[in-house]
Amino acid sequence: MLNNNSSAQLLLDKFELKHIREKDPIYFPKELSSSDKEIIINNYIDSEDPNLNYLRLIANIQSSKDKIEITPRTLLKAKRKAEDQESKFFTENSGMIMETAVIFSKSQSEEGTLIRDDLSITATYSAKWIEENQEYPTLLNNFIHLFDFVDLQMRCTLVNKYNEMGVFERFIFTTSQHAYTKGVAFDHKNALSLLQMVGYSNQLFSLGIRLEEVIEWFFQDYLAIEFDTRNFQVTMPSAHSTFLEKCTNIMPALESVLKQFSLYVEEGHIDFELLEIRSEHLIYSNIPSLVKRKYTYGIGEEFKTATFLLFSDQSSLGYNEYLEKSYDNFFELIRNEKLKLKDYPEYHVPRINWLIDNKYLSIDAEENLIFDNVFLVMILYDLYFNEVISYWKYSESERKILDDLEKKNVIELESTLFSRPEQDYINYTLNKSQFNNGLDLRNKYSHSQPKSGDDEKIHNQNYMIFLRLFILSVIKINDDFCTFLEMRKM
Numbered sequence: 001m002l003n004n005n006s007s008a009q010l011l012l013d014k015f016e017l018k019h020i021r022e023k024d025p026i027y028f029p030k031e032l033s034s035s036d037k038e039i040i041i042n043n044y045i046d047s048e049d050p051n052l053n054y055l056r057l058i059a060n061i062q063s064s065k066d067k068i069e070i071t072p073r074t075l076l077k078a079k080r081k082a083e084d085q086e087s088k089f090f091t092e093n094s095g096m097i098m099e100t101a102v103i104f105s106k107s108q109s110e111e112g113t114l115i116r117d118d119l120s121i122t123a124t125y126s127a128k129w130i131e132e133n134q135e136y137p138t139l140l141n142n143f144i145h146l147f148d149f150v151d152l153q154m155r156c157t158l159v160n161k162y163n164e165m166g167v168f169e170r171f172i173f174t175t176s177q178h179a180y181t182k183g184v185a186f187d188h189k190n191a192l193s194l195l196q197m198v199g200y201s202n203q204l205f206s207l208g209i210r211l212e213e214v215i216e217w218f219f220q221d222y223l224a225i226e227f228d229t230r231n232f233q234v235t236m237p238s239a240h241s242t243f244l245e246k247c248t249n250i251m252p253a254l255e256s257v258l259k260q261f262s263l264y265v266e267e268g269h270i271d272f273e274l275l276e277i278r279s280e281h282l283i284y285s286n287i288p289s290l291v292k293r294k295y296t297y298g299i300g301e302e303f304k305t306a307t308f309l310l311f312s313d314q315s316s317l318g319y320n321e322y323l324e325k326s327y328d329n330f331f332e333l334i335r336n337e338k339l340k341l342k343d344y345p346e347y348h349v350p351r352i353n354w355l356i357d358n359k360y361l362s363i364d365a366e367e368n369l370i371f372d373n374v375f376l377v378m379i380l381y382d383l384y385f386n387e388v389i390s391y392w393k394y395s396e397s398e399r400k401i402l403d404d405l406e407k408k409n410v411i412e413l414e415s416t417l418f419s420r421p422e423q424d425y426i427n428y429t430l431n432k433s434q435f436n437n438g439l440d441l442r443n444k445y446s447h448s449q450p451k452s453g454d455d456e457k458i459h460n461q462n463y464m465i466f467l468r469l470f471i472l473s474v475i476k477i478n479d480d481f482c483t484f485l486e487m488r489k490m
Contacts, residue, residue, distance in 0.1 A: 003043055004040075005043075005044055005047050005050075007040045007044075008040050008041055008043070008044030008054070009044075009051075009054060010026055010028075011028075011037060011040060011041070011068060012054055012057050012058070013026060014026040014028075015067040015068050016057045016058075016061060016067075016068070016176050016177060016178070017057065017175075017176065017177065018175045018176060018177040018179070018181075034065065034068075034069040037068050037069065037070075038068075038069065038070050038071065038074060041058055041068070041070060041074060041078075042074055042077070044058075045058065045074070045077055045078050045081050050081065050085075052082060052085045052086065055078050055081050055082035055085065056082050057176050058070075058074075058075070058078035059075055059078040059079040059082055060176055060178075060179065060436040060437050061075065061436065062178055062432070062436045097119065098119045098120070098184070098187065098188060098191070099119065099120040099121070100120070100121045100122075100188065100191040100192050100195060101120075101121070101122045101123070101195070102123045102124075102125075102192070102195035102196055102198075102199045103122070103123070103124045103125070103199075104124075104125050104126075104127040104130070104199055104200075104203050105124050105125070105126060105127060106127045106128055107128075108124055108125070108126045108127075108128075109126060109128070109129075110126060111125065111126050111129050111146060112124065112125045112126070112146050112147075119184075119188075121188060121191075121192055123192060123195075123196065125146065125199075125200075127203060130142070130203055130204075130207075131207060134207060134209065136214050136217050136218070136222070137222070139204065139209070139211075139214055140214060140218065140471075140474060140475075140478075142200070143471050143475060144475060147193065147196045147200070149193065149468075149471065149472060149475065150472075150475055151386075152393070153386075153389065153390040153393040154390065154393075154475065154476065154479040155386060155388060155390065155419060155421075155422075156419075156421070156422045156425065156472055156476075157189065158189050158190065158193055158425065158468075158472075159186075159421040159422060159424065159425040160180065160181055160182040160183065160185075160186040160421075160425070161185070161186075161385070161386065161387060161421075162181070162387070163311075163384070163385050164183065164185040164186070165181075165183035165184075165185065166183065166184070167313070167314075169183040169184065170183075176436055176437065178435060178436040179435055179436055179437040180424060180425075180427075180428040180434075180435035180437055180438060182428075193468060194461070194464055194465065194468070197464045197467060197468050197471075198460075198464055201464070201467070210239060211467065211471075212236035212237060212239075212467075213236070215234065215236055215470055215471075215474060216234055216235070216236055218474050218478070219232040219233070219234045219257055220232060220233065220234065223477075223481070226481070227481045227485070229264065229481065230269075230270075231260075231269065231270040231272075232257065232260055232261075232264075232270065233256075233260070233272075234253050234256060234257050235253060236250070236253055237249045237250055237253075237463075242456070242459070243456055243459035243460045243462075243463050244456075244459045246459075246463045246466075247441075247444075247445045247459050247462050247463050247466060248445045248446070250463065250466045250467065250470065251430075251442050251445065251446060251466060252446075253470075254466070254469065254470050254473060255282045257473070257477075258282060258284075258287055258417075258473060259275060259278075259282060260275065261287065261417065261477055261480075262286075262287050262288055263275055263278075265288045265289065265290055266288065284418055284423045284426050284427060285416065285418075285420075285423045286416075287416060287417040287418060288415065288416060288417065289415045289416050289417050289480055290480050290481065290483075290484040291392060291415060291480055291483045291484050291487065292415050292487075293391050293392075293413045293415060294390065294391060294392070294413070294414065294415045294416065294483075295388050295389070295390060295391065295413065295414050295415075295416065295419045295420070296383065296388065296389045296390070296391050296402060296411050296412070296413050297383075297387075297388055297411060297412055297413075297414070297420065298380075298383050298384070298410065298411055299409065299410065299411060299412050300409050300410055302358065302408065302409075302410050303380075303410045303411065305354065306355065306358065306360050306380065306410075307380055307383070307384040309330060309351055309354070309355060310329065310330050310331045310355070310360065310377065310380065310381075310384075311329050311330075311331050311380075311381060311384045311385070312329060313328050313329055315329060315330055316348065317329075317330035317333075317344075317348060317351060317352065318330045318332070318333055320333065320337075320339060320343060320344065322339075322343055323337060323339075325337075331377065331381060334361070334369055334370070334371065335371075338366075338368045339368065339369050340363075340367045340368055340369065341363065341367070341369060342367075352369070356372075359372045359373065359376075360372055360376070360377065360380075373401070375397070375398055375401055376401050376405075379394070379398060379401060379402065379405075383411070387420070387421050388419040388420060388421055390483075391413060392483050392486070392487060417476055417477070417480060418476060422472070422476075426469060429441060429465060429469060430442035430443075430469075431443055439465070441462055441465060441466065444462075445462075
């Protein structure tokens, strides 16, 4: 067993591989020790032709006594073996080419344009418009209205969304059960937003404006003026420091303002002496919000069943043999076509009847299938495709629908600064506490000093990633204060 390659694959299949559907359990002898498991893994890495996907899984294993306990040396060996195979498999002209370009044009009058062509994205922005609108609030609002870092509900658009992934990405690719799930759309958004950060920072710098100073203004001046919220303090990296130094200094600044915000929510003011005494580790999922009942999430079997039948591209209800046109899902079909229950084969009828019985569909006077409550269905549509919705961004009548869904245990509400998808995205970027494929950037610059000889371009890119998270935090904090004020007026 120790020298059998299939043993390693079985170990990874049980403890690491993410399965879409439940599989039969795999049992190992009780005598199989942690050291035996590592021997099996090592032998697999050293074997003549190990599978690249399994090597990637091994390289990202989070060591655990209950599952697979593995040394850093073995992890590094798997990483290097995977990189060696990748260099052989993916030659210069192989694979998909994704092109992303961000241009700041002096001749363009329109504020911004975005052109998508298959796997290519070209975003062009008016340098003249930015030059003519240098007010700090506008410069920050550009991340919302120009660069689309968030949507109209102030949800971060940069997170990975399950329903933006293709079928192959969702069901075919080999993925660790402990990994942050991401697809081509996520990579595209990541590349675009990073280029936006770099280009915009350079554009502002050419106008004598540092984005870091705009962030300092937001916390130290804007919050006091707009919301009478005083005492926020932040010191951003200086203009003259190297990118390595900036990367080292920016995370303490970000964590400081988030801790200040948490304290403000809990105490109603910021007491720096109390902040120093607390000094606990910052957990992004624990950062509270001023806004009660802020985020809504789907829960339970009814939510899963209703949203799958209505919105999933894997739901067979979205196909009807009598129609020439095909639709992505049942929701799109019902919205665009007139169909009766009798137009479906008998084996589909119980599912449609379930939707009728639970008040998601109904039958009109002409016996056509229609939505029982369009507003309810649109709310569920938003929740299914975005994985979270903001309770207070909906009208009073729509919030009543949400209240009814909560009573039926179809949804649940939470009050945090960042939504769950945003929390996952931040953790993926900063550490490996939640995902074994995380970028781990915070730990790279705080727990160990990166080599000063590392490419300055790498530190530059990482700094832009940190700065992007800072901007997201600014947007979320501003929205929290704005929503809180709006609630008080209701």
